[in-house]
Amino acid sequence: MEEFSNTLEAIKEYIIPPELPRQPAFQAIDQVKTLPDFLMFPAFLALRYHDSSTSALPRGCSPPDMEIVNAMKAFSSFAYKAHTESQSTSDALSYACQNWTIHLSRAPNRWDEKLAHTFKSFWNHHLLSWLERQWCLNDLRSCLTILSDGQELAKEHLLQVPGPPQ
Numbered sequence: 001m002e003e004f005s006n007t008l009e010a011i012k013e014y015i016i017p018p019e020l021p022r023q024p025a026f027q028a029i030d031q032v033k034t035l036p037d038f039l040m041f042p043a044f045l046a047l048r049y050h051d052s053s054t055s056a057l058p059r060g061c062s063p064p065d066m067e068i069v070n071a072m073k074a075f076s077s078f079a080y081k082a083h084t085e086s087q088s089t090s091d092a093l094s095y096a097c098q099n100w101t102i103h104l105s106r107a108p109n110r111w112d113e114k115l116a117h118t119f120k121s122f123w124n125h126h127l128l129s130w131l132e133r134q135w136c137l138n139d140l141r142s143c144l145t146i147l148s149d150g151q152e153l154a155k156e157h158l159l160q161v162p163g164p165p166q
Contacts, residue, residue, distance in 0.1 A: 003139070004041060004044050006141060007044060007139060007140050007141055008040065008044075010140065010141040010144050011029070011032055011033055011140065011144070012033065014029060014033075014144045014147075014148070016029070016030070016151075017151055017155065019155065019159070020151060020154055020155065020158075023123065023124065023127050023128070024127070024128040025127040025128040025130070025131040025147070028128060028131060029131075029144075029147075032140075042075075042076075043075060079136075082132050082133075082136050083136045085136075087136075089133065089137065093133075094137055097130060097133055097134045097137060098134070098137070098138070098142070098146070100146070100150075101146050101149035101150050101153060102149075104119065104153055105149065105152075105153065111157055116157060119153070119154075119157060119158070120158055123150070123154055123158060127150075131143055131147070134146065
């Protein structure tokens with residue numbers, strides 16, 4: 001329960017700078033932020049530990065709204081698939097997911113064109129995939145910490161890269 005409380009607090013405190021383009025990863029975080037309280041905990045559980053032998057509803061209990069239950073089943077199924085795929089991730093990919101901002105922050109202040117282009121491509125097209133993978137490998141709080149560092153890099157380097165936002 002403490003982990004859930006800490007995650008909830010981290011989500012509420014997380015601020016997406018308005019000067020950065022609205023990437024799908026940030027939209028996903030905003031959607032998690034806007035979940036009603038009664039869905040936040042099941043969503044948290046779905047993205048944490050997966051044991052197919054347990055059920056969220058006690059036996060013999062009929063839920064008040066099957067639409068919500070079906071939505072949570074679909075979400076739980078998606079989360080289970082993502083979690084399973086993440087568990088087969090190589091150690092190198094796990095390391096990269098956890099430490100990419102550290103390594104980029106140590107790069108020279110003046111990024112060459114190739115590094116700037118690679119970062120922009122990752123930021124614009126793969127950030128949501130990274131968020132999903134990192135969330136399943138660790139937790140949302142670690143994602144938000146890394147993403148916050150990534151935002152600083154984006155503000156510093158993406159806003160300098162010419163070209164239309166994607």
